[in-house]
Amino acid sequence: MAQHFDLEEQEQLDQIKHFWKTHGTWITWLAVVVLAAVAAWNGYQLWQNRQASQASALYDAIESAANAGDAARLKQAFGDIREKYPRTAYAQQAGLLAGRVLDEKGEADEARAALQWVADKAADEGLQALARLRLAGLLVEKKAYDEALAQVSGSFPPEFAALVADRKGDILALQGKKPEAAAAYTQAYQKFDERSEYRGLVEVKLNALGVDPRATAAAPATEDRK
Numbered sequence: 001m002a003q004h005f006d007l008e009e010q011e012q013l014d015q016i017k018h019f020w021k022t023h024g025t026w027i028t029w030l031a032v033v034v035l036a037a038v039a040a041w042n043g044y045q046l047w048q049n050r051q052a053s054q055a056s057a058l059y060d061a062i063e064s065a066a067n068a069g070d071a072a073r074l075k076q077a078f079g080d081i082r083e084k085y086p087r088t089a090y091a092q093q094a095g096l097l098a099g100r101v102l103d104e105k106g107e108a109d110e111a112r113a114a115l116q117w118v119a120d121k122a123a124d125e126g127l128q129a130l131a132r133l134r135l136a137g138l139l140v141e142k143k144a145y146d147e148a149l150a151q152v153s154g155s156f157p158p159e160f161a162a163l164v165a166d167r168k169g170d171i172l173a174l175q176g177k178k179p180e181a182a183a184a185y186t187q188a189y190q191k192f193d194e195r196s197e198y199r200g201l202v203e204v205k206l207n208a209l210g211v212d213p214r215a216t217a218a219a220p221a222t223e224d225r226k
Contacts, residue, residue: 054084054085055081055084055085055088055090055091056090058077058080058081058084058085058090058094059081059090059091059093059094061073061077062074062077062078062081062094062097062098063097065077066097066098066101069101069105071101071102071105071107074098074101074102075098075102075110077094078094078095078098078114081094082094082095082117086121087123089123089124089127092118092121092122092123092124092127092131093127095114095115095117095118095122095131096114096115096118096127096130096131096134098110098111098114099111099112099114099115099118099131099134099135099138100134102114103138108138108141108142111138112135112138112139112142115131115132115134115135115138116131116135118130118131119131119132119135119151125156125157126157126159126160129156129157129160129164132151132152132156133151133152133160133163133164133167135148135151136148136149136151136152136167136171137167139151140170140171140174143174145171145174145175148171149168149171149172149175152164152167152168152171153168161187161191162187162188162191162192162198163188165184165185165187165188165191166184166185166188166198166202166205168184169181169182169184169185169188169202169205170205172184173205173209178209181209182206182209182211185202185205185206185209185211185213186206186211186213188202189202189203189206189213190213
């Protein structure tokens, strides 16, 4: 009986040896690839966390400079975060903040450059949309109306539709294109919530162009009842 078990064990050992001789190299390489992938993923997560932590510290410095009104320190810190951590949300938020503060400090060119960077590089569509809207406003101040109009053209997240239409109306009105401006303002009026104070401002703009949006909205309803 003992000999019988010894023979069975020997057969099993022989089968295992044959299996490893046939497939061992492939299994070993597969294990190496899996372990390398796990190590790479863990390393990437660690790198991302370190990047976020360091970018956060720089963003704090940018906020501090902004609150102090120190444009020189703000530009230096923003340059650092843009160069070292451009893919982080902190860098893109820093660009929006830098754009606002630098404009307030009279450094319009630097402000536009910061916002253009966010508009071009931001991965987040919301941050990108904000940058384009603010950049359009700065370009309007420069009377670069065609460039401003280009910023509010193209696709935007749906939640920005009303603001984009309103800004587009402003630009078209300044270009003397009253029918196009009225159409853009009407679109903005329709998209803003009825309780929004901004909707009242758009209504004032439409009235200045000789358009009563309430009458326009009521007309189709009256015709439908007929």
